[in-house]
Amino acid sequence: MTVTIYHNPDCGTSRNTLAMIKASGEEPVVIEYLQHPPSRDRLRQLIAAMGIPVRALLREKGTPYAELGLADPEWTDEQLLxxxxxxxxxxxxxxVETPRGTRLCRPSELVLDLLDHPATHFTKEDGEVVTGDRGIK
Incomplete structure (x- = not known):
């Protein structure tokens, strides 16, 4: 199984997701997207594969979201891209992208449904324990 994660090592959710993938026996392709951002076409492909609107992929916290005025609903998808x-x-x-699908993994345990052999017990960085079938509490 090929697993690809668009990862930010400074993000706890991203680190937990990567650790869950590895705990499930997968060695993912890790793309640190801040250093190697996806192309416009690749970003469009990922958004389409996730089945979400472009706006749903925007991150507000710790970004120039407010300064750029991105809350304005008049921004087109192309402008948001x-x-x-x-x-x-x-x-x-x-x-995370796998043959089972593509998903924004927030919270991190959403990755477990994308894996062939998900870990059934995992402790997140903050001490939260994820257990059970498909790893969901």
Missing amino acids: DAMLEHPILINRPI
Whole structure:
């Protein structure tokens, strides 16, 4: 199984997701998207595969979201993509892509449904324990 994670090592949710993937026996392709942002076409493909609107991939916290005025509903999808490409920190994370699907894994345990052999017990960085079938409490 090929697993790809668009990862930010400074993000706890992203680190937990990566650790859950590895605990499930997978060695993912890790794309640190702040250093290697996806192209416009790739970003469109990921959004389409997730089945979400472009706006749903925007991250507000710790980004220039407010300064750019991105809350304004008048921004078109193309303008939102332009902003994400200019400021990759605006792309919410982690995005995980597997043959089972593509998903924004917030919370991190959403990744477990994308894995062939998900870990059934995992302790997150903050001490929260994820257990059970498919790893969900």
